[in-house]
Amino acid sequence: MIPLSHYLLLSLALFSIGVAGVLLRRSIIIVLMSLELIFNSINLSLVAFAHFLQSMTGRVFVVFTITVAAAEVAVGLAILVAVYRRRKTVYVEELNEMKH
Amino acid sequence: MEKLFFLIFAVIAIVSAIGVVSLRNPVHSAISLMVCFLQVAALFILLRSPFLAAVQVFIYVGAVVVLFLFAVMVLDLGKERFGGYLHHQRPIALVVVIGFVFVMGFTILHGSLDAPLGNYTEEALVKNTEIMGKLLFTKYVFPFEVVSFLLLIALIGAIVLAMKEKR
Structure with missing residues (x-):
């Protein structure tokens, strides 16, 4: 039997790698991939909690999370395609029209 | 035995996650992301949720990664991989991430879970x-x-x- 903390530490590792990717990478498509990593780590911790609390709620919730993640990827990549068509760039620091 | 498999899946998941954020070619990042998703699906099976593992493989590996690869191919991002690929905000970002890891790791290692157990044994x-x-x-x-x-x-x-x- 693997203790819950192992799963949570793995989830923490994946989450922080994802956050590092979002903060560090310039290409917006890698930022979206890192967001998917974060989603995955959260799914893992939800299922781990559900397993160790002998509950079903966390597992059902993961189904909804996966659906929302799929919707997010579809819309995010559509926005990416639209932005690339208009601005010809995929670097996040060049997309700062709304900053000032 | 279960511990050995957990260790294998966890190590491959972390290595491929690091690959996602550190590889320069977006296609390699997407393949690495796929490996990471497969490892998480295997961990779902270790957590006795085979349905979620199947859903993970179908939706993430089958749809999301293919969508990413499709976007990379359509936008022709591969040629831009030789420029600088990291932000100039590197120090602040590293401080934030390391601080987060320490706080959450402390919480996980010293916390205890005492919630009522459900009846899905x-x-x-x-x-x-x-x-x-x-x-x-x-x-x-x-x-x-x-x-x-x-x-x-x-x-x-x-x-x-x-x-x-x-x-």
């Missing part, structure tokens, strides 16, 4: 998929409908956003 979870299907259509039918409507909105939104502007 390992014996009851033999019919995992059946239980989940029944719950989805009885107790959680409202969120189920909301999520299906959200998918419809996302479908229409993605089509509208990616459509070519007409003159």
Whole structure:
């Protein structure tokens, strides 16, 4: 039997790698991939909690999370395609029209 | 035995996650992301949720990664991989991430979990998929409908956003 903390530490590792990717990478498509990593780590911790609390709620919730993640990827990549068509760039620091 | 498999899956998952954020070619990042998703699916099986593992493989590996690869091919991002690929905000970002890891790691290692246990023990979870299907259509039918409507909105939104502007 693997203790819950192992799963949570793995989830923490994946989450922080994802956050590092979002903060560090310039290409917006890698930022979206890192967001998917974060989603995955959260799914893992939800299922781990559900397993160790002998509950079903966390597992059902993961189904909804996966659906929302799929919707997010579809819309995010559509926005990416639209932005690339208009601005010809995929670097996040060049997309700062709304900053000032 | 279970511990050995957990270790294998965890190590491959972390290595491929590091690959996602550190590789320069977006195609390699997407392949690495796929490996990471497969490891998480395997961990779902270790956590006695085979249905979620199947859903993970179908949706993440089958749809999301293919969508990413498709976007990389359509936008022809591969040629831009030789420029600088990291932000200038590196020090602040590293401080934030390391601080987060320390705080959360401390919480996980020193915290304790004392919530009431549910009645889905390992014996009851033999019919995992059946239980989940029944719950989805009885107790959680409202969120189920909301999520299906959200998918419809996302479908229409993605089509509208990616459509070519007409003159």
